[in-house]
Amino acid sequence: MAGRSSGRGVLEKALGVLDAFEGRRDGLRLAELARHSGLPVTTVRRLAADLVNRQVLERLPDRRYVVGRRLWQLGLLARVQGGLRDVALPFLQDLYEATRENVHLAVRDGLQALYLERLYGRTSVPLVSRPGGRLPLHATGVGKVLLAHAPEDVIASVVASAEKVTPYTITEPGRLLRELAEVRRRGYARTVQEMTLGTCSVAVPVLDASGAVVASIGLVLATRRDPGRHLAALRVAAAGISRTQH
Amino acid sequence: MAGRSSGRGVLEKALGVLDAFEGRRDGLRLAELARHSGLPVTTVRRLAADLVNRQVLERLPDRRYVVGRRLWQLGLLARVQGGLRDVALPFLQDLYEATRENVHLAVRDGLQALYLERLYGRTSVPLVSRPGGRLPLHATGVGKVLLAHAPEDVIASVVASAEKVTPYTITEPGRLLRELAEVRRRGYARTVQEMTLGTCSVAVPVLDASGAVVASIGLVLATRRDPGRHLAALRVAAAGISRTQH
Structure with missing residues (x-):
């Protein structure tokens, strides 16, 4: 050297x-x-x-x-996450079309969620997320999915250092750990005003051929809307992306 | 130094x-x-x-x-074209939603068209264009719009060196110049199989406050479809983006 x-x-x-x-x-x-x-x-x-x-x-x-x-x-010449962003884009576009809400694709990068893509229109609620940006794992829908399926030492680190982003961010260790177990059990995460006041989110995992969680896709919408009604669309899009990873 | x-x-x-x-x-x-x-x-x-x-x-x-x-x-930290891409994105998303075809935003960079954004879904026709990529000004819809409103020396250079990308690319100088005059007169450009076989395109200008053409937005679709029926949607989106440049 x-x-x-x-x-x-x-x-x-x-x-x-x-x-x-x-x-x-x-x-x-x-x-x-x-x-x-x-x-x-x-x-x-x-x-x-x-x-x-x-x-x-x-x-x-x-x-x-x-x-x-x-x-x-x-x-833009980069192959982000082995081309995951490129193969996911048409599915994300379908999801935007079906919901007209903010659509996110994120992966875990160390102790944070790294956003690979965000689609939104003029009627979607304004947000701080952007492609290439990072947000806390414990405070967002896609983050909770990624955290729930992270190695135990990552979960322990994030839970131990989780800070409130809003007054509603869940940071109490016992409650956060129970919520992560619930995310694994039911297959999706939901948040209400934990990252941005006035918004809620729902997110599901994207799997590779071995069934490992490699990414998460999620929707963020205004709290007056019901994120649950988009869960089926989200699962269909996630299944489509997961199939390309086989 | x-x-x-x-x-x-x-x-x-x-x-x-x-x-x-x-x-x-x-x-x-x-x-x-x-x-x-x-x-x-x-x-x-x-x-x-x-x-x-x-x-x-x-x-x-x-x-x-x-x-x-x-x-x-x-x-992704770049402010591309003074933030044009960022302000245009929601309008492009609306346009995709209304048409489900490939949506392009491009600016002129020297003697080429530089693509700032491309939106598409699983049903859109596959293309070579991608954000950050360049294509010839004379062979694409957005390129013809940008070329038609370029300085005379740029038009002269491009027309003098125009090469056929497909057998249908218009390169004969007299015909190309007449077409550019037509693009200026009627306010939009149309191409049929000039860049990619089996596709056609339609594109309109995006203006700044002084009325100068700063960008172009366009649609690319399969030749069996009628690009003309999307012209109104394209003009509405272009007017929306142009308004943000005032």
């Missing part, structure tokens, strides 16, 4: 600068970019100028930096 | 390696990666190993490299 420190340093710094945009898609000023990436302003200024030249970053007229078109294009 | 050559070199090489995956999402072996990026195998091996460590690339069990999850996540 010796003798490559300069090169590896630049890649690492560049990725650090890009990581700083997580949760800050509206852009960052130079000083903010330095603070969030933990690099000196002079280093960030030089690196950012280089990344702007290569269209990896873009600089807006008000001098804020945003992630640029080239990185977006490169990112 | 002197004194930073080593660092700039690494970034440039890394981007060159990533660019090699364009059109090759199924993965590349080491030798292919070297050939397509124009770098020596030893350089690519070292760089690829570094990128795999950082989850920018992923190595499959059969030793092919694919673009990894981290790059996908970073790319």
Whole structure:
């Protein structure tokens, strides 16, 4: 590993600068970019100028930096989760069509739910979830499905550190563990206002050929609507996606 | 710019390696990666190993490299075309719901059409287009709309170099120019089997506050169906997106 420190340093710094945009898609000023990436302003200024030249970053007229078109294009070349997102998309589209609610596809990434896709229309309730984003496993429908089928040490870690996102988030260890057992038993998860006030959710597992849970799909809707009536549609879509994993 | 050559070199090489995956999402072996990026195998091996460590690339069990999850996540932080994709998405979803055909959102990027979004379901006709991908301006519906409203030098370049994608692609300069004038006059473009055999398309412009064409939305369907009957839905969606640009 010796003798490559300069090169590896630049890649690492560049990725650090890009990581700083997580949760800050509206852009960052130079000083903010330095603070969030933990690099000196002079280093960030030089690196950012280089990344702007290569269209990896873009600089807006008000001098804020945003992630640029080239990185977006490169990112779309990824085979996310072995192509799961691509094969799932038509089924998710069917599900959106049948329900007109927010449709989510998520996988577990460590102790969080990673959202691979979100479909929604103008009548769907506004949400914080977005493709590529992460949310807590214990507070969302898809998260509870993924957590219920996670290894025991993951369940233990999440349960021990679960925090309230809203006043309704279930965090009491005994209650959360009983709920996860229930999710495994009945084959779906439901939440009411645990992540976003005014919304509820229902989610089911996506299985691979061995019957292991590899992902979860779910719907998020306004609390005045009944998520239960969409359970059949959700199960049909999950079965369709699961079949492609055989 | 002197004194930073080593660092700039690494970034440039890394981007060159990533660019090699364009059109090759199924993965590349080491030798292919070297050939397509124009770098020596030893350089690519070292760089690829570094990128795999950082989850920018992923190595499959059969030793092919694919673009990894981290790059996908970073790319999704981009504000593509000033947020156009984000504001357009619900309108595109409505359009899909009304038609169940392939829905495209594209902008002009130099002499090509850059696809920002594609929505489709299990009943939509299969296509080569994908978000982040590019297609010729002269051979697609959205491309003809964008070309018709491009600067004169762009039109001249594209018309002079237009190649047949299928036997039906219109490339004869006089005929293509007359067609573009027609697209401007009637406010929409239609194609039949010019890009993909068995499909036809219809597309309309998306305008900014000044009335300039900033994007195009279009539908692609099987030739046995009538694209004309979706023109009204397409225009309503385009008007909705255009309004957000004011």
